[in-house]
Amino acid sequence: MLGSGGRGVRLGRVALGAVAAGAVAGAGWRTGALTPGGAAAAVAVGTPVFATGGLHWASVLFGFFTLSSALSRVGGARKAAGADVAAKGGRRDEGQVLANGGVAAVAALAAAAAGGEAAFPAFLGAVAAAASDTWATEVGMLSRRPPRSIVTLRPVPPGISGGVTPLGLAAAAAGGAAMGLIAALGGGEGSGGSRAGVVALATVAGLSGSLVDSLLGGTVQRVFRCPCCGVETERQVHGCGATTVPVRGVGWIDNDVVNLVGTAAGAATALVMAR
Ligand SMILES: [Zn+2]
Structure with a gap:
C-alpha cells in the first residue's frame, strides 16, 4: 500500500505508523509490560507494521500486544516459582x-x-507463533500438573523451556486462533481463502512455531543450574543471588534465539499453507 501514493503520502504513512507504534509502546512502558529498551524495540517493530498494511495488519499486532500483556498479569502468585526459572x-x-x-517487522x-x-x-x-x-508459557505455568519435557517426557521445573502441559498446548492453539480471528475480522481473510481459512492458518502456524520453540528449548537451548539451590534455571544469576553454572545446551542459544526461530517457523508454515 506504501507504493500507491507519492513520496509525501509515504512519509505521512511512516509518520503516522511511528506515532501509533509510539503510543502503544509508551502504554506498554507505563504499565510495566515493557522495559525502556523493550519500548524502543516495540517502536522499531510497530512502525513498519502500522505504516504498511491495512487494518488487519495493525489489529493483529495490537491484539497480540494487549492480549499477551493482559495474560502475563493473570495468576501472579502461582507463576512466582516459574518466574525464578x-x-x-x-x-x-x-x-x-x-x-x-x-520476523513480523521484516514481513511488513x-x-x-x-x-x-x-x-x-x-x-x-x-505473530501467531509469538x-x-x-x-502457552503464561497459561501453562498455571497448570496443576508439572510440565514434562517434550524431548524426554520426564517432569521438568515449571517455566523451563521445552516443558509442555496439556493446558499449555491448548493455550498455544488458542493464541494462534485468536490472532487468526483478529486478522479475519480486520479484513485479512484473503490469505486463508475465507474467515475460517485464516483462523485455521494462524492456528496451525502458531502451533508449528511453538512446537519448534519447545523442541529447541528442550534440546539446544542453554540451561544453567544454581549451585546454592540445586535447581535448573535459564538465568545466569539466580533469584537467590548466586551465579549459576551451565549444565547443557549451546552457549549462544538463549530463549530469544529460540523464539526468533519459532516465529520464523510460524511464518514459513503460513506461507506454505497460503499457497
Ligand atoms: Zn539459587
Missing part, C-alpha cells in the same frame, strides 16, 4: 521484543517494498 521476568526487554516481533517491510498482500500470511504466521508461545 525462566530467563527473564514479566517486563519484556528489547531482546524479547525483537525475538517475537522481528517486504510488503512495503513489493506492494500487495503476499507477505501478510508470513506476518500473521510469525502469541502461541506466549500464551
Whole structure:
C-alpha cells in the first residue's frame, strides 16, 4: 500500500505508523509490560507494521500486544516459582521484543517494498507463533500438573523451556486462533481463502512455531543450574543471588534465539499453507 501514493503520502504513512507504534509502546512502558529498551524495540517493530498494511495488519499486532500483556498479569502468585526459572521476568526487554516481533517487522517491510498482500500470511504466521508461545508459557505455568519435557517426557521445573502441559498446548492453539480471528475480522481473510481459512492458518502456524520453540528449548537451548539451590534455571544469576553454572545446551542459544526461530517457523508454515 506504501507504493500507491507519492513520496509525501509515504512519509505521512511512516509518520503516522511511528506515532501509533509510539503510543502503544509508551502504554506498554507505563504499565510495566515493557522495559525502556523493550519500548524502543516495540517502536522499531510497530512502525513498519502500522505504516504498511491495512487494518488487519495493525489489529493483529495490537491484539497480540494487549492480549499477551493482559495474560502475563493473570495468576501472579502461582507463576512466582516459574518466574525464578525462566530467563527473564514479566517486563519484556528489547531482546524479547525483537525475538517475537522481528520476523513480523521484516514481513511488513517486504510488503512495503513489493506492494500487495503476499507477505501478510508470513506476518500473521510469525505473530501467531509469538502469541502461541506466549500464551502457552503464561497459561501453562498455571497448570496443576508439572510440565514434562517434550524431548524426554520426564517432569521438568515449571517455566523451563521445552516443558509442555496439556493446558499449555491448548493455550498455544488458542493464541494462534485468536490472532487468526483478529486478522479475519480486520479484513485479512484473503490469505486463508475465507474467515475460517485464516483462523485455521494462524492456528496451525502458531502451533508449528511453538512446537519448534519447545523442541529447541528442550534440546539446544542453554540451561544453567544454581549451585546454592540445586535447581535448573535459564538465568545466569539466580533469584537467590548466586551465579549459576551451565549444565547443557549451546552457549549462544538463549530463549530469544529460540523464539526468533519459532516465529520464523510460524511464518514459513503460513506461507506454505497460503499457497
Ligand atoms: Zn539459587
